[in-house]
Amino acid sequence: MRLNPRTVHQIDSPFGAAYALLDHRRKNGELLDLAQAAPQYPTAPAVVEHIASIARDTHGGDYVEIAGLPHLREAFAAELSQAYRGQVREEHVVVTAGCNQAFCLVVSALADPGDEVMLALPYYPNHDMWLRLNGIRPVYLEHGPDLTPSPEAARSLITERTRAIVLVTPGNPSGATVDPARIAAIAEVARRHGLALILDETYRSFRDTGEPAHSLFSDPEWAETLVSLHSFSKDFAIPGYRVGAMAASPRLNREVMKLLDCVAVCAPRIGQEAAWAGLSMAQEWRRERAREAADKRRRFVSMMEERPGGFELLSAGAFFGWVRHPFAGRSTEDVVRDLAITYDTLVIPGTAFQPDDRGMLRISFGNVGHAAFDDFAKRLVAAAA
Structure with missing residues (x-):
């Protein structure tokens, strides 16, 4: 059976690849999933x-x-x-x-x-x-x-x-x-x-x-x-x-x-x-969820203004933060792998969204509550230490 070479030589889904890292977690703490953008609240x-x-x-x-x-x-x-x-x-x-x-x-x-x-x-x-x-x-x-x-x-x-x-x-x-x-x-x-x-x-x-x-x-x-x-x-x-x-x-x-x-x-x-x-x-339920997301976004932006561990927020909107990691010369995939395996923190590497490595991470804060942001900052500081 001959497969289509365009399919065979494609990269895997970056989301699937990120979640595959969880199989190798050292499980030092509770998983902080900042990779998925799906709502965590129940349907209206x-x-x-x-x-x-x-x-x-x-x-x-x-x-x-x-x-x-x-x-x-x-x-x-x-x-x-x-x-x-x-x-x-x-x-x-x-x-x-x-x-x-x-x-x-x-x-x-x-x-x-x-x-x-x-x-x-x-x-x-x-x-x-x-x-x-x-x-x-x-x-x-x-x-x-x-x-x-x-x-x-x-x-x-x-x-x-x-x-x-x-x-x-x-x-x-x-x-x-x-x-x-x-x-x-x-x-x-x-x-x-x-x-x-x-x-x-x-x-x-x-x-x-x-x-x-x-x-x-x-x-x-x-x-x-x-x-x-x-x-x-x-x-x-x-x-x-x-x-x-x-x-x-x-x-x-x-x-x-x-x-x-x-x-x-x-x-x-x-x-x-x-x-x-x-x-x-x-529609009012929809507007209320949007207001909650905006509150969460402001809390995330406020937390990232301190640049924990040297991680720098370049933009934020909807459910996402676009963050530059501080490890010049280190591959972003390696940074993401270390965050997942050692620090129980799952994010998506920026290489999933660009044709080259520019040292970026996608953080999806829509999955977590406000209390998780301080925990996330501590994990970033630990990862940079």
Whole structure:
């Protein structure tokens, strides 16, 4: 049996590799898991009650339309229109089995092997892996001091093979949020060159403002350029239900649905019903969780201002801190391994999010309570001693 060499020679999932380190722990203390970004609180009660009623329904396990449940698409289009003060209709929305699937389907609809897609650094690793697995060349868009890219940098990388520019905002792993004016400027670059701007907005509910994340949806022609990707996992604490969505042109959506039909027929019905219930009955619950996350983020930033052990926080947002370790000349994978095995502290190396080693760590503080931050600081100091 011959395997696809593009798959064989890929790196393993960085998240799987990180958790594999736990098999070698010396277990000197309690594990402090700062690697995963999934919510640790239970799903909103209103969502649980709704999905329980659906599960008992005679047709609760039926297939749904490939594009998704009409009432979910309608509700989500309305929510986007309100949140962004824009114009999004049901026909713009396709529901997917998580935001990862939305990205994969969109890229497959836009690009062929040999084409290029721009990824803003630091990138989300699944985006980079999917491009390379499909023979699409990732082109890395460097960031400025604020950890977000400039329109000039994007323009300089465009070639005749470029098909899309990808931004994740707030960023995973950096937490850095691209401001609306910068998003608009990069969208204009994409529009002028006939490219798609793929905007992964998984963590939009966890920004430090209630203002719209961008103004693109207010342009009647937004769908000619913008592809906006979303997840309900963090908003409603349903990561295992695998439900996300994309907002794009009906023309692109038709191509995405062909792929979705081959891959999964439709996103899981129970997840779609959970997302609809969240949008319809748990918006205040959602806002309260976002406020809690903001409080936790401020506590983390305050703790890191002391630079424990010489570890330096460069940015923080959503559930993430982007931290430079103090060990110049030492590989980041080695630092992460030592933190896990010796100090019972699990983080993700920055090499999972960049093409080279820049001495960075991703810290996901969404998993832990406020009391864990002082413990984390002590472990960093011990690791640096």
